Amino acid sequence: MTTPTPDATGTRPDEILVEDLHKSFDAHPVLRGINLRVARGELVAIVGGSGSGKTVLLQHLIAHLQPDSGRVLVADHETAGSPLRDLATLSESELDRIRRHWAVVFQRNALLSGTVLENLSLWLREIHALTDEQIRPRARRVLEQVGLEPERTLALDRSALSGGMAKRVAIARALILEPVLIFYDEPTSGLDPHFASTVHELIAETHARAAALPDGSTAPLTSLIITHDTALLRRLRPRVVMLRDGAVGFDGSYEAFESSRDPQILPYFEQMPMLNRRVVA
Ligand SMILES: Nc1ncnc2c1ncn2[C@@H]1O[C@H](COP(=O)(O)OP(=O)(O)O)[C@@H](O)[C@H]1O
Ligand SMILES: [Mg+2]
Structure with a gap:
């Protein structure tokens, strides 16, 4: 068990901690050293090209996949103080207890x-x-x-x-x-723009709600959204984590992401015509 540490602002404990996560399928490396820290109450978007490993990362966060190496720790809201637990060390019954506080909206709804x-x-x-x-x-x-x-x-x-x-x-x-922790995998893919915008509102309203903990206290909801919907990013202005070459290629505010001149991020925006990006000479 690891005691949660406050985030950079010194106020919020960790909800998710990913340390040097590696995962390959048949010698094809997909995740090549992911490091990620998500504080309780954060709204985080995971972006990246198709096949960049976003869903594979999500599957590790919900313990559907085990890392080849590295660790995934998630807050245990069944225990006072919600300590971080290394998912690989938990028995099935311990995992089931922790999972009571998670919800996943799957890409194809499931x-x-x-x-x-x-x-x-x-x-x-x-x-x-x-x-x-x-x-x-x-x-x-x-x-x-x-x-x-x-x-x-x-x-x-x-x-x-x-x-x-x-x-x-x-x-x-x-x-x-x-849930205390909610995951969405491409929540607006395949939806028409009007309906997608109602889903943006739903995610925002849901995120604003507090979650009830077993001891009767409440916690801010942590929302993690896998998406390439630029209208969603614009509406929710989340922290953006971009996967690239199996690692975190960008991690920062929406504003920093949107205004980045990183040559690796620019082409990404070119695929996002909805975003009213300023023209970069
Ligand atoms: N269970 C699996 N077995 C083998 N390969 C997989 C499996 N799951 C994902 N992959 C491969 O991992 C890569 C990343 O997939 P995925 O995480 O689904 O991408 P995306 O970023 O589009 O969500 C792809 O090349 C995919 O084919
Ligand atoms: Mg996916």
């Missing part, structure tokens, strides 16, 4: 076959052992939060959902867990 209510209920029933009577009011509340009409939506089958509705349900399914 909704299960069945109704919206069944999708919203699954983890609450299995992990938190809640009954249907306890789950229904929470399900209605999160559907309202994502702008869906609860009574009409609860009974709908997954197959009846449009792409936009499925994304909302996927976010509702994350919110119903009342």
Whole structure:
């Protein structure tokens, strides 16, 4: 166990700490020494070209993949003081306890076959052992939060959902867990610009909410968003972490990212015509 240390401002403890993370698949190196520190309450966007390892990094943060070398530590909100724990040292049952405070909105939503209510209920029933009577009011509340009409939506089958509705349900399914740490993998990819902007608002509103901890205290939500949606970056102005050549190629404020003259970042912006970037001679 590692005691959380305050971040550079001296006020916020660490939520995630990645140290020299390496990962290869069949001798093809994908992550080649990732170092990343995320403080509690931060809003962080992970950007980078297609295939740069963003989803692979996320899979390490949620312990779906194990590092070849290096460490991934995440705050344990089941223990007083929320100490950082090295995920590789945890048993399955310890991981399950820590995971109670995480939620993931997967790139393709990963909704299960069945109704919206069944999708919203699954983890609450299995992990938190809640009954249907306890789950229904929470399900209605999160559907309202994502702008869906609860009574009409609860009974709908997954197959009846449009792409936009499925994304909302996927976010509702994350919110119903009342997470302390929320991960989004390309939350707006494939959505039309109008609907994408409602997802930007949802992410911003969600991030502004405090999360409840087991001891009755509250913690600011930490949000980590994998994205290449420039409109999202402009709206949320997150800290930006860019993956490049398997490492962190940029880590700084949105403003610093947007105004960077780094020749490696400029072409990235050229693929982002929505961004009203000043012309660089
Ligand atoms: N389970 C896996 N087995 C083998 N290769 C993988 C696996 N997952 C990802 N990769 C490879 O790792 C690289 C990074 O993938 P990914 O993290 O999904 O990229 P992105 O940045 O687009 O999310 C790609 O070359 C991909 O093919
Ligand atoms: Mg990906």
